Amino acid sequence: MNISKTQQFIERLSSDTLKGAIEWERSTPYAGIDPDSPSGKVAIFFSNEYRKVNYYDSFIGRLPSSAFVYLVDATTLSGRDGTMIHGLEFYIEDSIDHPHQLYVDQALLYQLRNSVNSYMAKKEAPLEGLINDYLNS
């Protein structure tokens, strides 16, 4: 795929996220996904001794076209020399249960994650308000 187009896509996702045009959710429901499950999500969210997914900091976004995008925070352990590589992975699902990984510059993915974090903070603000009210009562 054309790299500049992918880059443009992520940049647009980032700005649209800040405008609230894309709905994001945390990937916590996928924690402990069964690796033998036939679901295409296994390829995205599986965790084992060599790969750990941080489900709280991984997100699922729904595009206006109803396609899904996945921003995954994963740490991979090399079985050869024990090196741990931490980074973000990006997937797009063109049809149900058929995700493709897009290889994008990590800096761009971190830019997108900053936008998603800001979106999530706004989304979760009422909940935080409730907790604050209870703590202050």
Added chain:
Amino acid sequence: MFSCIEHFVGLVGSILSIATFFLALRFRAKVMHLRETDDFHKNRDSIVSQVKGFQSSISKDDLKDETIRNTMYIFFLNLYSRYKNLGFSTLCLIKQITKDLDHSDPDWNKVLRKLVKLIPLLEREI
């Protein structure tokens, strides 16, 4: 005569103990330095990408809210305390950025300029 030799042996023993203690401290510092350097090398790409991500969020997305300020503050505070072996100018810049972000309304242009300076410094770290 014996007392004199005993004192001398005792003195030599004390000097040797103190020297061993300082040698052990130096060895420990050296091991820590090597571990930090190795850890930084393994994580450098991810660290640089995160800094570039912050730079793009501020400059391109105009993201200057409390969430990014908190995230950046924690990130730079961790970086400063985790990698004490970085170059003097790199550590100074990281400390300055952390200080700039320790305000509810930081000067984002100043932070952005410092991020731009920090990226090549981190890339050049041995």
